[in-house]
Amino acid sequence: xxxxxxxxxxxxxxxxxxxxxARFVLDRLRIHPQAELSVLLVDExxxxxxxxxxxxxxxxxxxxSFPMDELRPPRDDxxxxxxxxxxxxxxxxxxxxxxxxxxxxxxxxxHLLATHGILHLxxxxxxxxxxxxxxxxxxxxxxxxxxxxxxxxxxxPGRPGRKVKP
Numbered sequence: 749x750x751x752x753x754x755x756x757x758x759x760x761x762x763x764x765x766x767x768x769x770a771r772f773v774l775d776r777l778r779i780h781p782q783a784e785l786s787v788l789l790v791d792e793x794x795x796x797x798x799x800x801x802x803x804x805x806x807x808x809x810x811x812x813s814f815p816m817d818e819l820r821p822p823r824d825d826x827x828x829x830x831x832x833x834x835x836x837x838x839x840x841x842x843x844x845x846x847x848x849x850x851x852x853x854x855x856x857x858x859h860l861l862a863t864h865g866i867l868h869l870x871x872x873x874x875x876x877x878x879x880x881x882x883x884x885x886x887x888x889x890x891x892x893x894x895x896x897x898x899x900x901x902x903x904x905p906g907r908p909g910r911k912v913k914p
Contacts (some may be wrong), residue, residue, distance in 0.1 A: 757789040759840040777821040780828035795839040811861040813868035836865030
């Protein structure tokens with residue numbers, strides 16, 4: 749899996765952890781090992797520019813996703829296909845502000861937002877209540893599993909367990 753993380757935000761971020769998380773999410777969702785993903789961290793002015801240009805909304809936002817090949821997680825009876833997932837753009841300063849309000853660390857918020865952005869690249873959305881339940885439920889499940897695997901003595905974070913059907 750090719751995951752490129754570029755930090756242009758000027759804010760120190762654990763880029764390795766973001767890369768491992770992205771690989772974890774993609775592996776967890778059975779995305780082809782040759783899939784490519786880019787994660788870009790930007791400052792508030794750059795995020796504001798992107799937010800206005802692509803979403804026609806003012807001010808900075810926390811995460812934007814720009815899909816490329818419209819890859820989707822394969823069904824159980826389908827093999828994964830390679831391709832370019834696209835770009836996830838994160839704004840660490842907005843994430844830090846949200847983290848304070850949510851009562852957790854900025855790193856935890858970035859992990860949540862990166863997972864959210866990757867899910868958007870894979871076709872998940874939250875335009876209606878049913879989609880929101882599905883997307884946020886999966887997001888919470890993945891982030892919870894990621895955090896549990898990062899604890900000392902846990903399995904390596906890049907190797908999620910596979911759910912096997914009886």
